Amino acid sequence: MNARLQSDLERQPAQTETISILVVDDEQDYVDITATHIQRQQKDVTVSTVEDSRTAITRLEETEVDCIISVYDMTPLTGIELLRKVREDYGDLPFILLTAKGSEDLASQAISAGVSDYYQKGFGNDYYEKLANRVTSLVKKRREKQGTASRRTFFDNAPFAAIEWDSQLDAVQLNETAREILGYSSTEFEGCSLKQIVPESERDTVQKIVGNLLAEKGTQTHKTEIVTNNGKRISCQWRSRACTDESGEIVAIYSQFHALSEYEELKLKNQKLNRLVSVVSHDLRNPVQSLSLSLAAVEQNGADEENIGRCRRSLDRIEALIDDLLTIGKQDGDLNTQLIGLETLVDECRENIEVGPATVICTTELKIMADPGRALQLLENLISNAIKHGADSGIIRIGTIENGFYVEDDGPGIPPEKRDTVFEYGYSRTTTGTGFGLTIVQEVAKDHGWDVVLTESKEGGARFEILDVETAEQS
Structure with a gap:
């Protein structure tokens, strides 16, 4: 974040800062009494005094002053001058005018000149308490106004995207850079929450971050994708800061975010590749070792069905791992999207997959905007997953939901605590699976700008919902 903006956004309102008051009066005794009593009434004030208006002007040029208390009747300039x-x-420097006696004409002149307040000279604790409290109130109000104006100036002219939220994290405004990235006007975005611009799959994580921000009233930094007004997904780095008043209540929250640069994206892709290589190298060891042992047994004892079968199974697993690795490696290619029917894709899946005793039913004629080859990969992996982990002779359904489609089975399902884990590289619930099927599903969905949500079917099986899908009706 720009250092100046960060400093400004993180500065809390300055109510606890010392207030500097300049008292102007040609009666030295009254000046001294006023200064003494105001300092008794308010701890965080310093009071300086001058005996004429010319000296007051010089003092203002030399010293920062938060409020002026001046009598009217003095020379060479009157209090109004x-x-x-x-x-x-x-x-708008706070200015309180004191007069020896009340006058409607004088009060009118003072108001026309922009006086902050107008009092008749007085004495006693009540009078000085009232005067001191008024000074504090005027200074506090001006400082808050200056802070808001300063933040607004930096906010509007910031070279990065910025959003101002209220205390409940509903959007108040966004600057021009944020409008360009998100594709919303300020009016369209007003009242929106952070959760509304992130993919559904990341909303629980964002909710936790928001909860921490509201509870700790500090700063939260995180990476997440955003979904723009036209459905595009962009990886962004976020930094949000809660600003509080003197009582500790949140008055505003400012978020700065920027799209990850090409370098940062490449860095993330390299990290992804390193994780993939690590998992694949680990998973290849077992079938390679099994193949080596089986071949050694063949050399020693001759080719029997058991050893030959073990060799074939090891080779099949190696081939499956290589196929999945190649599939994942091609995920970053450009999409060639077109309208294609889900039913057509499901029919092709039936031809490519050994369905066995399972029944695959497509209950929709929905046409989606997708890359046919990649969408086929997604469906093949979801259907294969349902066949492997679903019930014997189970039923696998593909149907339509409000903003997408689903694939569900009537098997044992996946426990809630494991629903995030199943998308990780190399995770498999069986010894025969590669552990990359659902990773491929998530990557295909992500490249299309879709969300994948894992939940439970009515029969208690696994249900994968593919959301934010563009359909024929939307095209």
């Missing part, structure tokens, strides 16, 4: 000079040079 000094006020006009302050407004000309220092904008």
Whole structure:
């Protein structure tokens, strides 16, 4: 994050900072009494005094002042003339005017000149308490206004995407860069939550991050994908900061995010490749070792059916691993999307997969916008997974849901605590599986901008929902 913006966004409201007050009066005794009593009333104040308006102007040029308390009747400039000079040079600097006696005409002039408040000179604890409290209130209000304006200036002109949220993390506004990335206007995005622009598969994670941010009232950094207004998915780095008032209540939350650069994307792909190589090299050892032992047994005892069968099974597993590895390795290629019917894809799956006693039923004529080859990979792996882990002679259904389609079986299902794990590289619930089938499913879905949600079918089996799918009706 830009260092200046980060500093500004992280600065808490300055209510606890010392308040500097300048008292202007040509009556030295009254100046001293006023300064003493105000400092007694408020701990975090410093009071300096001058006896004429010219000296006051010089003091303002030399020292930062948060509030001026000035009498009206003095020379060479009256209090109202000094006020006009302050407004000309220092904008909305709080200015309290004191008069020896009340006057409607004088009050009208003061208001026209932009006075912050107007009091008749007085004495006593109640008077000074009221004066001190008014000074504190005016300074606090100005500081909050300055902080908001400063953040808004940096926010609007930031070279990166930024979003302002309210205390419940509903969007208040987004800057131009964020509008360009997300594809929303400020009006369209107002009131949206962070969860609404991330894929469904990442919403639980984002909810935890939001919970931590609201509870800890600090800073949260994370990586997540976003889904733009036109459905495009972009990997982004996020940094969010909660800003609080003096009581510790959250008043605003600012998020900065940027799309991961080409270098960062390549770095992530290399990490993915390293994980893949590690898993595959580990998984290849077992069938290679089994093949070596079987061949040694053949050399020693001759070719019998048991050893030959073991060799074939090892070779089949090696071939399956290589096929899956090649499939995953090609995942980053360009998509050639077109409208294709789910029923057509399912028919092709039946030809390519050994279905056995299972029954594969497609209950929809839905046409989806997809790369036919990649979509076929997704369906083949989901159907194969259902055949392997579903019930004997089970039924596998492919049907339509509101924003996509599903593949479900009537087998034993997958426990909730394992539903995230099954998508990991090399995870398999059997000794014969490669552990890459569902990884391929997730990668194909991700490249299309789809979400994969694993849940439970009505029969208690596994149900994979493919969401955010563009259909013929939307094209």
